[in-house]
Amino acid sequence: MNHVPVAIIGAGPAGLTLSHLLHQHGVESIVFESRTRQQVEETVRAGILEQGTLNLMRDTGVGERMEREADIDEGIDISINGQPTRIPLTELTGHHVAIWPQHEYLKDFIAKRLEDGGTILFSTTVAEVDGHLGEKPTLTYTTEGGVPETISTDYVIAADGSSSPYRKIITEGTGIRARHEYPYAWFGILVEAPKTQKELIYATHPEGFALISTRSETIQRYYLQCDPDDTVDMWSDERIWEQLHLRADSDEIKVTEGRIFDKAVLRFRSAVTEPMQQGRLFLAGDAAHTVPPTGAKGLNLAVADVSVLAPGLVRALKRKDTGLLDAYSSLAVPRIWKAQHFSYWMSSMLHAVPGEDHFATQRRFAELRSVLESEAGQRYLAEQYVGKDLPKFEV
Numbered sequence: 395m396n397h398v399p400v401a402i403i404g405a406g407p408a409g410l411t412l413s414h415l416l417h418q419h420g421v422e423s424i425v426f427e428s429r430t431r432q433q434v435e436e437t438v439r440a441g442i443l444e445q446g447t448l449n450l451m452r453d454t455g456v457g458e459r460m461e462r463e464a465d466i467d468e469g470i471d472i473s474i475n476g477q478p479t480r481i482p483l484t485e486l487t488g489h490h491v492a493i494w495p496q497h498e499y500l501k502d503f504i505a506k507r508l509e510d511g512g513t514i515l516f517s518t519t520v521a522e523v524d525g526h527l528g529e530k531p532t533l534t535y536t537t538e539g540g541v542p543e544t545i546s547t548d549y550v551i552a553a554d555g556s557s558s559p560y561r562k563i564i565t566e567g568t569g570i571r572a573r574h575e576y577p578y579a580w581f582g583i584l585v586e587a588p589k590t591q592k593e594l595i596y597a598t599h600p601e602g603f604a605l606i607s608t609r610s611e612t613i614q615r616y617y618l619q620c621d622p623d624d625t626v627d628m629w630s631d632e633r634i635w636e637q638l639h640l641r642a643d644s645d646e647i648k649v650t651e652g653r654i655f656d657k658a659v660l661r662f663r664s665a666v667t668e669p670m671q672q673g674r675l676f677l678a679g680d681a682a683h684t685v686p687p688t689g690a691k692g693l694n695l696a697v698a699d700v701s702v703l704a705p706g707l708v709r710a711l712k713r714k715d716t717g718l719l720d721a722y723s724s725l726a727v728p729r730i731w732k733a734q735h736f737s738y739w740m741s742s743m744l745h746a747v748p749g750e751d752h753f754a755t756q757r758r759f760a761e762l763r764s765v766l767e768s769e770a771g772q773r774y775l776a777e778q779y780v781g782k783d784l785p786k787f788e789v
């Protein structure tokens with residue numbers, strides 16, 4: 395039977411970043427991905443890299459295209475009822491963020507893994523993980539050609555997203571899964587239009603939230619708060635533009651319009667799995683935790699997870715020292731809860747709950763204004779938005 399030191403299920407941000415970091419320390423891995431390469435590289439997701447994430451790209455040789463092409467932002471606008479306030483992120487924290495959509499991040503890591511001789515098996519479904527409580531787990535998988543194969547491994551990493559079947563192995567035992575549902579969702583569009591402005595606008599209004607983001611000089615990414623049960627056909631172009639202008643326009647800035655070529659409803663959920671390990675099975679990224687999109691923490695949290703997991707695995711495999719690996723959950727989970735809190739807090743200040751009355755609207759506007767009118771408040775928000783440095787461990 396073939397053997398690989400680390401078997402990674404899922405070619406998303408967690409899986410690919412982990413595989414890359416392991417390679418940097420001479421540890422071999424295989425990434426198993428059920429989708430095609432094209433599907434992975436074309437799925438539309440969020441787009442903000444925290445400073446720590448973009449540093450990791452730069453420092454480990456994956457940042458070249460991002461540095462050349464990504465917008466670097468030093469501030470965001472928060473707009474209440476058409477009145478924007480700029481939060482000067484860099485002035486307050488010394489850090490900036492990059493607008494680099496997740497699928498571009500994935501393209502960079504896939505290209506780098508392949509260039510470095512790494513193995514990513516696309517269109518390959520893992521059918522079973524066995525023996526993770528013992529010394530040598532096995533993985534049974536079916537390749538593109540439909541041939542079932544089995545491989546043995548030292549460690550299995552489930553990085554296969556929010557509907558990971560492997561999470562159950564942990565939560566059906568002693569683990570827990572804490573969840574929160576939100577009474578709203580986002581309607582996301584891609585549009586051929588010039589930028590509304592360089593920096594992002596997070597806008598709130600009695601009718602709800604809108605986010606003005608960007609993809610390039612000619613393609614923009616806009617979001618509107620919608621009902622979780624809404625479907626794409628409920629949002630005509632006319633309704634979209636009417637609501638975007640209502641929620642996000644100010645005296646100086648009008649949302650730019652153009653041909654809408656993608657519409658989708660995005661779910662809003664929080665979930666945290668604890669612990670993120672059982673035996674030789676580890677969860678990373680969305681397989682372990684989901685954050686609502688406000689603040690775009692999902693990818694960054696996945697990268698933070700594997701910043702602990704990678705050195706932990708390297709120490710375990712190269713030095714037979716499992717100390718860091720055993721501490722993975724306890725090191726990763728506090729950061730996950732802080733990101734949950736930030737995404738929840740931003741969401742609740744910016745979104746109207748269904749049937750919200752005057753009291754509730756004015757209270758949330760007052761909370762936001764209290765933050766925006768205070769230097770300490772702005773700094774707190776800015777620190778959370780740009781993110782803390784990634785965990786660093788010697789190997």
Ligand code: DHB
Pocket residue numbers: 439440441442594605607608615687688689690
């Ligand atoms: C984007 C998504 C977010 O959730 C966010 O907070 C900022 C930007 C985006 O897709 O561009």
